[in-house]
Amino acid sequence: MTSHHSTQTMKPATAAKKLGVYLEATPAEFREGVVSRDELNALQADPPEWLQELRRNGPHPRPVVASKLGVSISGLARGGVTEALTTEQIEALKQDAPEWLQKERATQAEVRKETARLKERDAERASRADA
Numbered sequence: 001m002t003s004h005h006s007t008q009t010m011k012p013a014t015a016a017k018k019l020g021v022y023l024e025a026t027p028a029e030f031r032e033g034v035v036s037r038d039e040l041n042a043l044q045a046d047p048p049e050w051l052q053e054l055r056r057n058g059p060h061p062r063p064v065v066a067s068k069l070g071v072s073i074s075g076l077a078r079g080g081v082t083e084a085l086t087t088e089q090i091e092a093l094k095q096d097a098p099e100w101l102q103k104e105r106a107t108q109a110e111v112r113k114e115t116a117r118l119k120e121r122d123a124e125r126a127s128r129a130d131a
Contacts, residue, residue: 007036007037007038009034009036010034010035010036010037011034012026012030012031012032012034014035015030015035015039016030016061017061018044019040019043020055020061020064021051021054021055021060021061022054022059022060022061022084025054025058025059025084026050026054027050057086057087057088058084058085058087058088058089059083059084059086060085060086060090061084062076062082062084065084065085065090068087068090069101069104070105071101071104071105071107072104072108075107075108076104078100079100079101079104080100
């Protein structure tokens, strides 16, 4: 019995997500084909100019926008941001610091603080259980 190794491929949307770019902003040949695991690895290792440009200036997908603004994706939605934003638009939002952004950043900071507290508590309980 011989094993048949097939090339693993993914939809362009999956590849764009893994690359951290907005699918609609990628070149047509990327959007219209399939991407193999080897092609994805090559794009990550040696990004072509279009990929470098997208990562630098956008438009960026919502998870990247949320990360750059220091808020959750839900926080973006609550703030009315539902579309991809460019780096310039993100920087303008940071400069303007609208009330919703300040509130969402504070919420995110509280969530991080609580997550850290729970992690510390669980580690303490685990160490007591081991003793």
